[in-house]
Amino acid sequence: MEKTSKGHFFKSITRFEQAALVIALLAICIVFSILSSSFMTVLNITNVLRQVSLMVIAGIGMVLLLLLGEIDISVGSLQAAVGIASVTVLNATGSIILALLAALATGVVSGLLNGIIVTKGGVNSFIATLGTMAIIRGIGMVVTKAVSIPVRVPEFAEIGAGQLFGIPVPVIISAALVIFFYFVLNHTIFGRQIYAIGGNSEAAKLAGLPVQKIKLQVFVLAGVLFALSAFILASRLDAGQPIAGQGFEMQVIAAVILGGVSMSGGNGTLSGALLGMLILGVIQNGLVLLNVSSFYHDIVRGAVIILAVYLDERRKKNAAKQLLRSSNK
Amino acid sequence: MAKKVLAILLLMFFVLSMAVGCAQKETNQPANQTSKTDETSKADETAKTDGAEQTSGKKIKIGYVCNFMNAEWYQNVIKGAKHKAAQLGVDIDVADANNDSAQQVSFAENLMAQGIDVLALTPVDAKTLKPVIESAKAKGIAVVTESNPVGGEATTVGADNKAAGKMAGLWMGEYAKKNNMELKLLIVGFPNFEDCRLRVEGFKEGLEETGAKYTIKQEVDSQGLKEKALAVSTDALTANPDINAIFGINDDSTQGAIQAYKSSGLDMSKLVAVGFGLEGSVGREALLNNTPIKAELAMFPEYVGALLVESCVKAYNGEKLPERLVTPTTMITPDTYKDFYKQEGNDWMLDFSAVEAIK
Numbered sequence: 001m002e003k004t005s006k007g008h009f010f011k012s013i014t015r016f017e018q019a020a021l022v023i024a025l026l027a028i029c030i031v032f033s034i035l036s037s038s039f040m041t042v043l044n045i046t047n048v049l050r051q052v053s054l055m056v057i058a059g060i061g062m063v064l065l066l067l068l069g070e071i072d073i074s075v076g077s078l079q080a081a082v083g084i085a086s087v088t089v090l091n092a093t094g095s096i097i098l099a100l101l102a103a104l105a106t107g108v109v110s111g112l113l114n115g116i117i118v119t120k121g122g123v124n125s126f127i128a129t130l131g132t133m134a135i136i137r138g139i140g141m142v143v144t145k146a147v148s149i150p151v152r153v154p155e156f157a158e159i160g161a162g163q164l165f166g167i168p169v170p171v172i173i174s175a176a177l178v179i180f181f182y183f184v185l186n187h188t189i190f191g192r193q194i195y196a197i198g199g200n201s202e203a204a205k206l207a208g209l210p211v212q213k214i215k216l217q218v219f220v221l222a223g224v225l226f227a228l229s230a231f232i233l234a235s236r237l238d239a240g241q242p243i244a245g246q247g248f249e250m251q252v253i254a255a256v257i258l259g260g261v262s263m264s265g266g267n268g269t270l271s272g273a274l275l276g277m278l279i280l281g282v283i284q285n286g287l288v289l290l291n292v293s294s295f296y297h298d299i300v301r302g303a304v305i306i307l308a309v310y311l312d313e314r315r316k317k318n319a320a321k322q323l324l325r326s327s328n329k
Numbered sequence: 330m331a332k333k334v335l336a337i338l339l340l341m342f343f344v345l346s347m348a349v350g351c352a353q354k355e356t357n358q359p360a361n362q363t364s365k366t367d368e369t370s371k372a373d374e375t376a377k378t379d380g381a382e383q384t385s386g387k388k389i390k391i392g393y394v395c396n397f398m399n400a401e402w403y404q405n406v407i408k409g410a411k412h413k414a415a416q417l418g419v420d421i422d423v424a425d426a427n428n429d430s431a432q433q434v435s436f437a438e439n440l441m442a443q444g445i446d447v448l449a450l451t452p453v454d455a456k457t458l459k460p461v462i463e464s465a466k467a468k469g470i471a472v473v474t475e476s477n478p479v480g481g482e483a484t485t486v487g488a489d490n491k492a493a494g495k496m497a498g499l500w501m502g503e504y505a506k507k508n509n510m511e512l513k514l515l516i517v518g519f520p521n522f523e524d525c526r527l528r529v530e531g532f533k534e535g536l537e538e539t540g541a542k543y544t545i546k547q548e549v550d551s552q553g554l555k556e557k558a559l560a561v562s563t564d565a566l567t568a569n570p571d572i573n574a575i576f577g578i579n580d581d582s583t584q585g586a587i588q589a590y591k592s593s594g595l596d597m598s599k600l601v602a603v604g605f606g607l608e609g610s611v612g613r614e615a616l617l618n619n620t621p622i623k624a625e626l627a628m629f630p631e632y633v634g635a636l637l638v639e640s641c642v643k644a645y646n647g648e649k650l651p652e653r654l655v656t657p658t659t660m661i662t663p664d665t666y667k668d669f670y671k672q673e674g675n676d677w678m679l680d681f682s683a684v685e686a687i688k
Contacts, residue, residue: 036568044567047593051560146399148555148581150614161592237555238588239611243399244556288564294520294550 021259021275028279032286039289046168052281053174054236055252056274057229060181061222062256063273067185067198068218069265070125072114075226075252077137079245082106082230084140084149087240091152099156103231104224110136111223115216133249140242148241151234160236170232177225182270194218199266254305255280262316263309280304389419391641392440393449394433398425402579402608402630403451406475409634409679410449417642430454437461441470447641450482451475471644475637476524478653483644486637486654488628493658494528494605497576497626498535500660501603504623505541505574510601512536512543512574515565517582519553525578528605532576546572551582558585559592566593575602575621580612587621597621607661613670613677616663627661627669631679657687 033040058075065072085106090099117128162169185191197204197211205211234240259276261268287297395403407423414421426433430453448465452458455477462481465472476487505512519525546569551558566589577583583604590600600621607627615622633656670677
C-alpha cells in the first residue's frame with residue numbers, strides 16, 4: 001500500500017513537468033551560488049532577469065505559435081529589422097513613441113507576411129519563416145549597407161537600462177506581458193481556441209472554429225511581441241544593428257521547448273516556458289561568472305537543446321500511453 | 330479590408346526602408362552572386378590620366394571574393410578597393426562568400442570562368458582555397474589574398490595583428506602609468522579566430538612591456554558581436570565589479586562591453602577602454618563622442634582595399650611582390666582622428682597619404 005503511494009508520488013512528480021523544472025532551476029542556482037560568491041547577489045539576479053526578459057517577451061510569442069502547432073524562425077532577423085526601423089525613426093523624429101510605433105508596425109508586417117504565407121499559401125511554417133528569415137535579414141543588410149545606426153536620442157537608452165523601484169524596465173514589461181498572456185491562455189475563449197486548434201486542427205475546424213483566422217491573428221500577435229523585444233534590444237545596444245539577433249530564434253525555441261511546450265502543438269504552458277527560459281539564462285550567466293571558457297558554453301547549450309527535445313518526445317509517448325490506458329478501462 | 334491594411338503596412342515598410350536606403354546612396358546586394366562596380370564609368374574618365382600602370386590597351390579585370398561583406402570593415406575595404414580601381418582604370422567585380430567556404434570556392438570558379446585577369450580573395454578558411462589557386466595558376470590568372478595567406482598566391486595584403494595588438498597594449502600601459510592607475514582588465518575576445526587571438530596575445534605582450542600595474546580580471550568571448558559582448562560582459566562585471574579597463578578585439582566588442590558597464594550602473598568616468606579596428610562609422614562615433622574609448626588601434630580598411638587592388642595590378646603585370654604586404658596600423662585618439670580622416674558631407678574619406686606616412 002505504502003509502496004504504491006510512493007510510486008504514485010514519483011510518477012506524479014515526473015508527470016508534473018513544472019515541478020521538475022522548478023527543482024532543476026533551484027538545483028542549478030544552489031550549485032552556482034556555492035561555486036561563485038557573486039551569483040546570489042541582488043545585482044546579479046537583476047542582471048539575469050534583465051537579460052532573460054528580452055527572451056521572455058519573444059518567448060511568449062513563440063509559445064502561442066507552438067501551441068498552435070506553428071513556428072516562426074524569422075524572429076532573429078526581425079530583431080535586426082525592427083532595430084533598424086525604430087532607430088531610424090527615432091533619429092529622424094526624436095520621438096520614442098513614434099519609434100515604438102515603427103517597431104510595432106514592422107512586427108505587424110512581418111507577422112502578416114508569415115501568417116499569410118502559412119494560412120493562405122499553405123506553406124509549412126518552418127519553411128515559410130526560413131524563407132522570410134533570409135529575406136528580412138537581407139532587407140536589413142541592404143538598407144543599412146551592413147553598417148549599424150547609432151542612437152542619437154540619449155533618453156532611448158532608459159528603456160533597456162532604466163529601473164523603476166529598483167526593478168529593470170524590461171523586467172517589468174515582460175512580467176506584465178507574462179501575466180496578461182497567462183490570463184489570455186487560461187481564462188479566455190481565444191486561449192482555449194489556441195489549445196484546441198493545436199491539439200487537433202481538423203477537429204477544431206469541424207467544430208466550427210475559424211482555424212486559419214486565428215492562426216493569422218497569432219502570427220501577427222507574435223510579430224508584435226518579437227518587435228517589442230527587438231525594440232528593447234535596440235535600446236540596450238544603443239544602435240540599430242543589421243547583425244543583431246543572429247541565432248536568437250534557436251535560443252528562444254530551445255528555451256521554450258525546455259519549458260515543456262511541445263513542438264507538435266496543443267501541449268505546454270506559459271509558466272513552463274518561463275521556467276525554461278530562466279534555466280537557460282541562469283546557466284549562461286553562471287558559466288561566465290565562473291569564468292568557464294566559452295567553448296564549453298556551446299557544449300552546454302547543445303546538450304540542453306537535446307535534453308529539451310528528448311523530454312518533449314518522452315512526454316508525448318507518456319501522454320499517448322496514458323490515453324491508451326484510459327480508453328482501455 | 331485585411332488586404333487594404335496589409336497594403337498600407339507594406340507600403341509604410343518600404344517607404345521606410347527606402348528612406349534609409351536613399352540616405353546611403355549606393356546600395357549593394359550582399360547575398361547576390363556578384364555586384365558590378367558602379368564606378369566603371371568614373372574609371373573610364375580617370376583611366377586616361379591615371380592608368381599609367383596598364384601595359385596594354387585592354388582593361389584589367391579583377392574578381393574579388395570577400396569572406397563576409399555583412400561587416401562594416403569589409404564594406405570599407407571594398408570602398409577603398411573600388412576607389413583605387415577607378416583611379417587605376419581597372420574593373421573590379423565583388424562577390425560575397427557570406428562566411429561559407431564552399432560558396433567562396435564556387436564564386437571564385439564562376440569569376441574565373443567569366444574571364445577575370447586577377448583573382449583577389451579574403452579566405453573564409455585558407456585551407457579550402459589551395460585548389461582554387463592551383464586552377465587559377467593553370468589558367469594564367471594571378472591571385473592575391475587579403476588577411477590570411479593560402480600559399481601559392483602572388484602576395485598577401487593585411488595588417489600584422491600581433492604587432493597591432495602590441496601597439497594597443499603599449500598605449501594602454503603608458504596611459505595607466507601616466508594616470509597612476511592600476512588596471513583591472515576585461516578582455517573581450519573572439520578566440521575562435523586566429524587573427525583575434527593574435528590581437529589579444531600582442532596586447533598582453535605590449536602591456537607587460539610597459540611595466541604598468543595590471544591584472545586581467547576576466548577574458549570573455551563576444552564572437553565579435555555587440556549583443557553577445559553586452560551579455561557576457563554584464564555577467565563578467567557582476568563577478569568583477571572592480572574592472573576599470575576594457576580591451577576589445579573589434580569595435581562592436583569594445584562597445585558592447587562599455588554598454589554593459591554603463592547599464593551595470595558603474596562609474597563611467599573611472600573606465601578606460603581601448604578599441605581595435607576603427608572599422609568605420611561605429612568606431613568613429615565612439616571615439617569622437619567622449620566615451621570611455623580613449624584610443625583605437627586603426628587598421629584603415631580603405632587602405633587595405635586600395636593596396637589589394639594595387640597589388641592585383643602589379644601581380645597581373647608580373648611584378649615581383651613580397652610574400653606579405655603589411656598594411657600600416659597606428660593608435661588614433663580623438664585628437665588625431667582628423668589627421669587621418671577628412672569629412673566629406675556625411676561621409677569621411679581616408680587621407681591615403683597620411684597612412685603612407687606611417688610606414
